[in-house]
Amino acid sequence: MTTHHPVTDAVSASREVNPLVKALSLEARPQRPGPVATSLAFAHRALLKIKHVPEQLFDVTLTPIIFTLMFTYLFGGAIAGSTQQYLQYLLPGILVQTVLITTVYTGFTLNTDITKGVFDRFRSLPIWRPAPIAGALLGDTVRYVIASAVTVTLGLILGYRPGGGVLGVLAGIGLLVVFAFALSWAFTILGLVMRTPNAVMGTSMMVLMPLTFASNIFVDPSTMPRWLQTWVDINPVSHLVTAVRGTMGGTVTASQLLWVLVAAASLTAVFAPITMAIYRRRS
Secondary structure, eight states: OOOOOHHHHHHHHHHHHOHHHHHHTOSSOOOOOOHHHHHHHHHHHHHHHHHHOGGGGHHHHHHHHHHHHHHHHHHHHHHHSSHHHHHHHHHHHHHHHHHHHHTHHHHHHHHHHHHHTHHHHHHTSSSOTTHHHHHHHHHHHHHHHHHHHHHHHHHHHHTOOOTTHHHHHHHHHHHHHHHHHHHHHHHHHHHHHOSSHHHHHHHHHHHHHHHHHSSSSSSOGGGSOHHHHHHHHHOHHHHHHHHHHHHHHTOOOHHHHHHHHHHHHHHHHHHHHHHHHHHHHHO
């Protein structure tokens, strides 16, 4: 007759029911996860934040709606003569502005993790060191896509008709997401060096305001003073808007696309190493 020990039976049952207990009871040491797996795990963590706190999506859903409606119907008649005509020019620019403002969120959430002590927990894990930052950046690309979808959908409802068709719109969004991913490295640096999340947000907006408003998002630069035209001509956001506007309208040139891709690669090459150097010093 076989006898059963109550404690042994309880432990065996808990292993079958509780995955954590089952994992901790393994005799062989699990293989250390690679860079891709750990980065995707932190990207999943970023998406879980949206699931549990959906209010975080207010900035990528309400902001493009407010800006599109406000500028189209307040200034469309005065600037272009009709709201419909102005919408064809405005919408790609509003799309760029919305997504670029969303890039601030990466630095903000990173600084929040630091101030709450979560950052210290990450550095104690046996993982690829850049994974928390790389995963956060990957997770935020979902926010960029959501913001883009909301903006384009509203534009189509209001009467925007892209000459480049569906493929042109998708290509424009893809180009914008690539540039936004590169730019977010700069705001990640602010997230690492600033003391509070509010400081990160305030400083980031001070950087973005002259880049977005002093550009060709809202009006044709030819109507601006000469000194302002000079700034608009060298403003990287203006080149991005021109490329996205051309891609969605079906008039983009190879040089416009190349300029944006080179600018995105340059931003990543400059700011990513700086970010990781600061990150290693902190950890």
